[in-house]
Amino acid sequence: MPLATVRTLAAGAHVGDLVFIRVPVRPFREVADATGTWTNHVGIVVDTSGAEPVVAESTFPWAKLTPLTRFAQRSEGGRLALARLATPPTADEQRRMQAAAERRIGTLYDTGFNLRSRRQFCSRYVREVLGDATGIEVGDVETFSTLLAHRPGAKLGFWRLWYFGRIPWARETVTPASLLRCGRLTLEFDGIVFDPRRA
Template identity: 60%
Template sequence: MKKLSAVSLLLCLMLGCAQADESPSPAPNPTESIKRLDEALAVGDVVFIHVAPLPFRKVSEATQSWVNHVGIVTDVSGAEPVIAESAFPFSRTTVLSRFVARSKGGRVAVARLGQGLSETQRQALVRASERRMGILYDTGFNLKSRREFCSRFVREVLIDATGIAVGEPESFRTLLARNPDTRLGFWRVWYFGNIPWDRQTVTPASLYHSDKLQRVFDGFAS
């Protein structure tokens, strides 16, 4: 892989890079219209997609999963559900159609806590997401930084609102050792030659596979 400068990598993060997508190919799944998906969503639903920028494709490669970005539903009272997300350059809200439009081929999965949310928990979830709006994106994917990244954002919002932790924190060493075929060249450049092996992080794939969440849709939105 051609090495990129730090500036080029940040441009990739914002705009995407014209390279072949190295993530696992999506398996055949059902297709649903955005409108039908709209009608099925509830506050607290976790929405997974696959976005194009190079760093996120490398996350897919390292975690051996099509999932590389995640947000959480905070409002279903308007014309479209609203997704709260940590994204570059800062955390924000996005309507569902725009969120899904960023996903390759419209691939999307929706999961929710098995017991659902009470009205009190829904209100707490909205407040938890609002407290995290406008926080700068953490390009170091550090679970203990003052910034945010997508899977940490969703995990912490759910913890604040319900006390339930989805996804498993792990060190970069553990994460990358699980897939020995991961090409480390990108990550060495990304971390200026020094991968923080003992840094704790949490990945979108970890949330996707959490036994605390039940998938209610996993397919393509048209």
């Protein structure tokens, strides 16, 4: 698996890049299991003008801005992927991304992963910021039923508890996995990121 320092990754980051990590706590681990992938959290680079890139993310308890180094440090085992729109955003689209992300800062996290709620969750946040700025939709909207049908061996016990015994099968959602697999994105990096200053 490729290795890179956070500094190297930061030097090549652009506004609009999607950054995927693996958060090692529930329910995020269960999201990765249900979607059959390693990743369970995603943010979007919205500023590269300072000392390091800034990632906008929807996380518990609300949407916020996080320096790339701190975002990467949260990933289990240092695993990180960086993906970019196949058609690079224009300078105007990058400004619109920043504005779209800023408008959503402070929005409460949706622990129900409901695409139609007034709250946000990570993959919805990133999808909407990109869509508002560029008109390009990334990721697949799926019902819980469709999502879990792709993973017939997925354990449902956690999700039954999470939804108090009633999994909302018809609820629409979008996952980090579907964003990572999206054909409108190119994978720029997928490997292990480390910070030599912390070694």
